[in-house]
Structure formats: C-alpha cells, structure tokens
Amino acid sequence: MNGNEIAKLILNAAYQVHIELGPGLLESTYEACLLHELKNAGLEVDGQINYQ
Template identity: 55%
Template sequence: MHENEIAQQVIDATFKVHTRLGPGLLESVYEVVLAYELRNRGLVVDRQVPVPIQYEGLKFDEGYRMDLLVNESVIVELKSVEAVTGVHKKQCLTYLKLADKRLGLLINFNTELIKEGMHRVVNGLQ
C-alpha cells in the first residue's frame, strides 16, 4: 500500500475517533484509540517507536519516539494542544528525516473541527 493510501486510511480513522471522543482528552488516549481503529482496518501499527539519533558517525539511542508508525512507512504524530505551531511541523519533518520516511501526518485532536487539526508533512514525497 502506498503512503498516500495509508494516509487516507489514517485520516478516515481520525475523523471517526474525533467524532466519537471529541476534543479535550490527553494525547495518549487518542493514540491508543487511533491505533486500535487502524488495526481494525487491517493496518500494521506500532506505537512509541524509538528512533536513534545519528551524529558525527555515532548512534545515540536516546532519540525520540514516534507516536505511531503505520505499515512501516507513515509517521503519525499526535497532539492535543491549543494550536499547532511551526515548530510542531518542523519537528515532524525532522522525525521523517531521522527515520528515513517520506510522509508524516501531524494531527491535533484539540480542535472543534478535526480537519483544522490535520497537517501533511513530506520528506521527498510527491
């Protein structure tokens, strides 16, 4: 399945989760429920995936953790914040580069309309 097809499944599942739960919950709640919803759709979902940092030829395991990695190709970063800022988008792009992935979805569940909380971040993807 191509990254864009996976992203569409994530977006559809996000709409369902947001419709049922609404805004205002902790990020961890949305993470576990969205992962459940995506698995029910037949996707492979890994939670809190560690990504080491490479620096000057050294590997540091104290990197970050992706919220969700879907079908080993799409990173999903979840937020439950007042507003997504430019630094959140740049952070997602950095995650894509470190993990050598091409597509990320930055999703803020703390919005009245979930479409306002969805952001596509790409790293060399058309």
C-alpha cells in the first residue's frame, strides 16, 4: 500500500466519523471512533501515547 492509498483510507475514515457524529462531542469520542474506523480499514493504529 502506498502513501496515497493510506491517505485516502485516513480521509475516508475521518469523513465517515464526521458524518455519523457531527460536531459537539469530546475529542476522546472522536478519537475512539476514528481509531475504530481506521482499524476496520485494515490499518494498524494506536491512540495517543503519553510519555512520562
């Protein structure tokens, strides 16, 4: 999979989350839904990592 194909998957996932949820929710909600969509698209993703 090349960079353009990955970018297309990411943009599509973000668009789907936007369409389904709309505005006004917490960032953590959008993040969880976007991670779910990206995993369903076949990408290996992690959420935010806190280094301490």
